Amino acid sequence: MPGFALSTLFAVAIASKAFAQPDPADPTPLTDKQYAYPTGIPYQVDNVPNAIRGPQVGYNICNSTTQNQQSMCQTLMMNNIGDFCLWAPPQPNSTIGDTEQEEVAWCSKSGWGTRLIPAGVLTGVQVLKTSKYIQFAGFIDQTQVDLQAGDYGGELDPHGADLRGNPLGGLVYSNAFPSNNGNNNTFQQVMDWNSFIGGNQFCFTICDPSTSSADQSAYCQNTYDEIGCTYNMPNNAQNGTFEVCDADLKTPVGIYVTNGVTMTYTQPYTGVPSPPYTPVVPSSSNCVTYKSTDLYTGLPTPTGASTSTSTGSSGSSGTGTKSSSSAGATSTSNSAAAIGVSSVAGILGTLFAMAFLS
Ligand SMILES: *[C@@H]1O[C@H](CO)[C@@H](O)[C@H](O)[C@H]1NC(C)=O
Ligand SMILES: *[C@@H]1O[C@H](CO)[C@@H](O)[C@H](O)[C@H]1NC(C)=O
Numbered sequence: 001m002p003g004f005a006l007s008t009l010f011a012v013a014i015a016s017k018a019f020a021q022p023d024p025a026d027p028t029p030l031t032d033k034q035y036a037y038p039t040g041i042p043y044q045v046d047n048v049p050n051a052i053r054g055p056q057v058g059y060n061i062c063n064s065t066t067q068n069q070q071s072m073c074q075t076l077m078m079n080n081i082g083d084f085c086l087w088a089p090p091q092p093n094s095t096i097g098d099t100e101q102e103e104v105a106w107c108s109k110s111g112w113g114t115r116l117i118p119a120g121v122l123t124g125v126q127v128l129k130t131s132k133y134i135q136f137a138g139f140i141d142q143t144q145v146d147l148q149a150g151d152y153g154g155e156l157d158p159h160g161a162d163l164r165g166n167p168l169g170g171l172v173y174s175n176a177f178p179s180n181n182g183n184n185n186t187f188q189q190v191m192d193w194n195s196f197i198g199g200n201q202f203c204f205t206i207c208d209p210s211t212s213s214a215d216q217s218a219y220c221q222n223t224y225d226e227i228g229c230t231y232n233m234p235n236n237a238q239n240g241t242f243e244v245c246d247a248d249l250k251t252p253v254g255i256y257v258t259n260g261v262t263m264t265y266t267q268p269y270t271g272v273p274s275p276p277y278t279p280v281v282p283s284s285s286n287c288v289t290y291k292s293t294d295l296y297t298g299l300p301t302p303t304g305a306s307t308s309t310s311t312g313s314s315g316s317s318g319t320g321t322k323s324s325s326s327a328g329a330t331s332t333s334n335s336a337a338a339i340g341v342s343s344v345a346g347i348l349g350t351l352f353a354m355a356f357l358s
């Protein structure tokens with residue numbers, strides 16, 4: 001399918017920020033489009049005739065009328081462990097690679113005018129709160145949010161080659177930052193964020209909009225889209241555990257210290273990424289654990305077709321189902337080191353080969 005191959009090539013080609021260029025039809029980057037919640041939000045933030053990509057498939061005004069499992073809401077909430085959303089496809093059995101510009105909000109709680117993540121589908125979530133960002137990571141039966149079983153997924157962020165974001169026009173809000181002054185009923189727009197979903201895992205970082213734009217760029221980096229949660233959002237989320245912790249800041253993806261010298265790794269433009277370091281999970285404290293049945297209530301029953309997620313459609317050979325995804329939250333052990341660099345590179349190699357064969 002030429003469409004798939006093209007969009008994949010496009011995605012690979014734009015891995016470097018240096019190649020991102022605004023679409024002349026809409027030169028304002030999504031990260032600069034600010035709207036007060038909820039009354040300032042337009043029906044579509046990306047209503048741009050003649051744009052190269054597009055149009056935006058959904059809408060940004062979301063309310064009780066749009067609260068259903070066919071919702072095309074693209075305004076996403078990240079409030080707390082019981083009340084957050086993920087970007088996932090609008091049609092069943094989709095891959096992120098094919099649908100990145102179309103993802104819609106799937107939420108753990110009713111009330112935001114979105115689809116709901118069905119009951120029991122989130123099987124472990126870790127929230128790490130830091131002084132500059134909040135990181136959500138965990139485990140999900142991805143077929144229940146319209147991903148194809150075995151899709152290793154990819155990155156979604158508010159940048160993209162044309163700076164219009166993936167999904168196009170996707171907005172993110174939160175009441176979780178101290179800069180919101182503890183007011184749970186008002187919501188700050190999160191200008192920079194980053195997320196991965198695939199391999200039955202996810203991670204999502206929201207950068208505190210009150211911090212410097214340099215910090216937001218560093219902690220919500222978007223140019224390492226092929227090395228997953230493992231490198232972008234080191235975590236020790238456990239399948240079966242729901243916890244919220246305070247945490248130290250991560251070392252921004254790509255930065256590492258060797259022999260006392262700080263080095264920067266850049267994801268290559270082509271070829272298989274092979275980062276020369278092992279990411280470190282920041283230390284955390286004050287962890288509070290929850291029962292999922294206390295956190296997630298009033299959710300729809302999962303649909304029947306959620307069984308055989310154990311083997312991927314084609315990329316599964318030599319890869320476990322747990323730790324080897326491109327989304328790659330840490331699985332069973334306490335350290336991101338559980339996912340060896342070579343294993344990550346191996347899967348990426350498979351993905352890469354698949355992209356060019358498609
Ligand atoms: C509810 O959302 C829909 C879809 O965005 C919009 O057309 C409609 O005007 C909204 N209703 C209200 C009362 O805001
Ligand atoms: C999902 O799509 C794949 C690839 O097109 C296909 O092989 C598979 O049968 C589909 N699965 C379902 C449940 O429709």
Ligand SMILES: *[C@@H]1O[C@H](CO)[C@@H](O)[C@H](O)[C@H]1NC(C)=O
Nearest residue numbers: 079080081175176182183184
């Ligand atoms: C706001 O929500 C948090 C949950 O994240 C809760 O702990 C806190 O008590 C709430 N604050 C108020 C004032 O309701």
Ligand SMILES: *[C@@H]1O[C@H](CO)[C@@H](O)[C@H](O)[C@H]1NC(C)=O
Nearest residue numbers: 123139199200201239321322
């Ligand atoms: C998480 O645990 C559930 C069982 O509770 C299991 O079905 C699922 O495959 C696990 N997910 C991953 C990614 O290991």
